[in-house]
Amino acid sequence: MKNAQYSWLALPLLCSAALVEAANGWHGPEPFRLERFDGRQFDYNLESFLQRLSFTEQPISSGVPLWQQNGWYGTGGSSRGKEFYVHSLLQQKVRFDAPLFAGFRHKRSEDLDGWYDRALFGVGYQARTNWDLGVWGDVSGAKEEMDLQFEANRYFDDGSYLTAAVVLTDVFYNSKTYSDNRYERNPLTLYLAGAKQFVDQQLSAFININLPTEFNDATLGQLLQDEQYSAGISWQRSFQGERQLSVQGQGLYGKRRADSPLADSDADWQLTRRFAQLNLEWQQPWQQRPTALGLQLNRLTEYDSRFANATQSAESRREAFAYLRQDRSLNDNWRWRPTLYVGYGAVRSELRTNSDEPLKDNGWLAKISPNLLWQLSQSSGAYLLINPTVKLHNLQFGGGNIQVFVPF
16 A cells, blocks of 8 residues: 555546647547648647646556546646647546446547547446446537447456447548538547556556548548557556556557649648657655656657658657656645656757747756645545746746646
8 A cells, every 4th residue: 555645646537647648548549530630720849748747747647447437637737828738537427226327528638639629428338347338429519520439348356457449430420411521431440458457566558549531521622531540558566665666658650641633643741640758757755755756758750741742850859858756745735746847858840830930949948846736625535736837947937737636
């Protein structure tokens, strides 16, 4: 068992970390979105990934599956002067006297393609608490935009679990749209995740596959194609003396293409994306206070045919961030968890959404996050975290951040 100072901070939903939302399969399936073809709605700068890291409760996700949790975790903060970072997860499942359940899930977040929302209503069969079979729908007023998600979950007594899902995106699009647009190859997402619990360690992983999709945009006269694959693996090991080592890696590969029937052979537009992230964290008490030392490495490369005919990368990021965090009790309801971030980044962005000027920047970055935490309930672990951050490399305000955890 962990120290009592850790216990309520390690509640399951809280551990659904924000991360850089690139391969976010730790929180369930990440299906295809038609909006991917519109491109990112915002631009990255040198500080973008550090900002998101400092607004994250825990950089390494736990192996506790989302479908076992009822509650709401949300984090929001000013990532730039005109942009706001939000990552929110909410779920409520209700069991009945019969072996049935009904539920609602909502997720608002971002990934490398931009901001997005998912709102799922579900029903299904649940045998005790060990396994369930469900059908979830992302329902909207336009029938052409409805998704169906079929899901199976199995939970084991030792804490291990397996979950599998199939997502049919825009499942009624061709028969319900008012336009002449149509899917030539319907979007299909396959998802598999699991964790194996050992005596003093846990191994967890996920894989998310967006199979090749083809969309005929009659308005633009283009055939749009998309496919994307992401996976992650995490290992956590506990040692004597309240010490723990966590290692987590994830990666993503995606391709996007737009062809015009009038073109000879080359694509009108093509994008290839590769992303990799590695997180390591060591936890142990220091002067009887929970302390953590962590490292995050990011690597993003995008080849876009609009720049140098895709012979050179249009977007490139190479980053390394280290952080030191300590948890201090102020009284029965307030805690202080100061965190120091130090790192180096080298970024280049040739195609900007909100600027005609390319970005080429590199340098050392540092940031302090005070993290004042108000425990709203001793029994449930509900809390509110206030985090007015400061950028040390230029002595400027680093953006305000609020985090909320409310179990149901």
